[in-house]
Amino acid sequence: MAIVLAAGQGKRMKSKLYKVLHPVCGKPMVSHVLDAVKEAQSERTVVIVGHGAELVKSRLGDAAEFALQEKQLGTGHAVQQAEALLGQEDGVTIVICGDTPLVQASTLRSMLELHEASGAAATIMSASFDNPAGYGRIIRGEDGTVQRIVEHKDCSAEELLVREINTGTYCFDNRKLFQALSRVTNQNAQGEYYLTDVIGLLKEAGEVVQGYCTEDIAEAIGVNDRVALAEAERHMRERLNRKHLLNGVSIIDPANTYIEASVQIGADTVIYPGTVLRGATVIGEDCVIGPSSELTNAVVHNGATIKYSVVTDSEIGEVSSVGPYAYLRPGSKLGRGCKIGDFVELKNAQLDDGAKVSHLSYVGDAKVGKDVNIGCGAITVNYDGFNKSVTEIGDGAFIGSNVNLIAPVKVGDGAYVVAGTTVTKDVPEGDMAIARERQVNKPGYAEKIRARAKAKKERAGQ
Numbered sequence: 001m002a003i004v005l006a007a008g009q010g011k012r013m014k015s016k017l018y019k020v021l022h023p024v025c026g027k028p029m030v031s032h033v034l035d036a037v038k039e040a041q042s043e044r045t046v047v048i049v050g051h052g053a054e055l056v057k058s059r060l061g062d063a064a065e066f067a068l069q070e071k072q073l074g075t076g077h078a079v080q081q082a083e084a085l086l087g088q089e090d091g092v093t094i095v096i097c098g099d100t101p102l103v104q105a106s107t108l109r110s111m112l113e114l115h116e117a118s119g120a121a122a123t124i125m126s127a128s129f130d131n132p133a134g135y136g137r138i139i140r141g142e143d144g145t146v147q148r149i150v151e152h153k154d155c156s157a158e159e160l161l162v163r164e165i166n167t168g169t170y171c172f173d174n175r176k177l178f179q180a181l182s183r184v185t186n187q188n189a190q191g192e193y194y195l196t197d198v199i200g201l202l203k204e205a206g207e208v209v210q211g212y213c214t215e216d217i218a219e220a221i222g223v224n225d226r227v228a229l230a231e232a233e234r235h236m237r238e239r240l241n242r243k244h245l246l247n248g249v250s251i252i253d254p255a256n257t258y259i260e261a262s263v264q265i266g267a268d269t270v271i272y273p274g275t276v277l278r279g280a281t282v283i284g285e286d287c288v289i290g291p292s293s294e295l296t297n298a299v300v301h302n303g304a305t306i307k308y309s310v311v312t313d314s315e316i317g318e319v320s321s322v323g324p325y326a327y328l329r330p331g332s333k334l335g336r337g338c339k340i341g342d343f344v345e346l347k348n349a350q351l352d353d354g355a356k357v358s359h360l361s362y363v364g365d366a367k368v369g370k371d372v373n374i375g376c377g378a379i380t381v382n383y384d385g386f387n388k389s390v391t392e393i394g395d396g397a398f399i400g401s402n403v404n405l406i407a408p409v410k411v412g413d414g415a416y417v418v419a420g421t422t423v424t425k426d427v428p429e430g431d432m433a434i435a436r437e438r439q440v441n442k443p444g445y446a447e448k449i450r451a452r453a454k455a456k457k458e459r460a461g462q
């Protein structure tokens, strides 16, 4: 069994968002914790919710059972809210805080194993911190055994020097946990019912209590403010980047590459610095991403290249190239071997295999056929101030530079739209469309204009 504490508001975050929902590498802290707990054990898991209960529940979905702590009277009181659901069970219960996002399933499992093998009533995960400020301290007796935990605010001068801290993760004998909790009081510096007092009470009752010290200090980080949040983010980022590196992804500068927890990347893909990969982004093999690109919920197929670009809710086909400086807005879909060049914006545009939009274009609400070439500066005029309309361009069509396609409009297969044309009606398959003023040349006129300008300047100078 497991109990995850997630009812606090997190005042020290100074945020409108409830603490446990703050993301670390794109995923709420409490989801990191819950995932680790679920991976470590397959029994019932209860999340204690309070502040933002509905929002926390909706983010976690049906991954857990929930118990409501109406008033946040402390971590001990929070655990008590699970008594109605778990109080009658025999066995071991993991209790963990929703603000320790770096705890790993493997660590929880070895802690569980130690706990079960030793027959202790409680096992505390501890860590040794150079700067233990803010954390509860583990107080050991002369024989080295854990006696109790003292919260930072309740520490004596001597206790403040203790560097072994309580990570807030424990294994308990379930029955003994709830029995001891009923005896916890709120006589302390914060006037709260501390879960940590259970340790002293169990010890006094002659039970065995032990510490399990984590090697990886990052796992012990409890996020109470944004300083700790940034630190947790850095550790998580390093961990995720390392996972991708070991999976065969090249990351040129991991310290400058930001990959969220949910992102998948295939082997032999190279990620250049300044790249941010977010949400449900999935990248295939042999791609080159970055430098300086931001991909959110993007699907990128094998061998594609994206440089200095922003891609959101879009799909990029095999061996296609995007950028530099392209902007793919939601609903853009490129087939195989497409080219989107510099300063091109796409929105809700589907481009079939081999289509090219090489420079300075806007293509929105459009269906573009195979091997279509859209020239420099050509745009779809998809919005008349009231409605959005669709542009369709058939396979093999050629759209010249600086063409305006006033939607709704269709350009047929193989049609040819001459540069500078404003297309206002459909162009049939195979036709050429031209709509622009005929040019008039006036022989020798350039010299006349210059002479006239010069004379004017001289008159003004007198």
Ligand code: UD1
Binding pocket: 005, 006, 007, 008, 009, 020, 048, 050, 069, 071, 072, 073, 074, 075, 076, 077, 078, 097, 098, 099, 100, 134, 135, 136, 137, 149, 151, 165, 166, 167, 168, 193, 194, 195, 196, 221, 222, 223, 224
């Ligand atoms: C707690 C521990 C401290 C430990 C630290 C590790 C206690 C009394 N102290 O302190 O020994 O070193 O974690 O990070 O347990 N919560 C509730 N209901 C409440 C109060 C808190 O659900 O009434 C939840 C919070 O949402 C949070 C977790 O419990 O996820 C821990 O609470 P927090 O206030 O952050 O405790 P710390 O002061 O960090």
Ligand code: CA
Binding pocket: 097, 099, 222, 223, 224
């Ligand atoms: Ca905390």
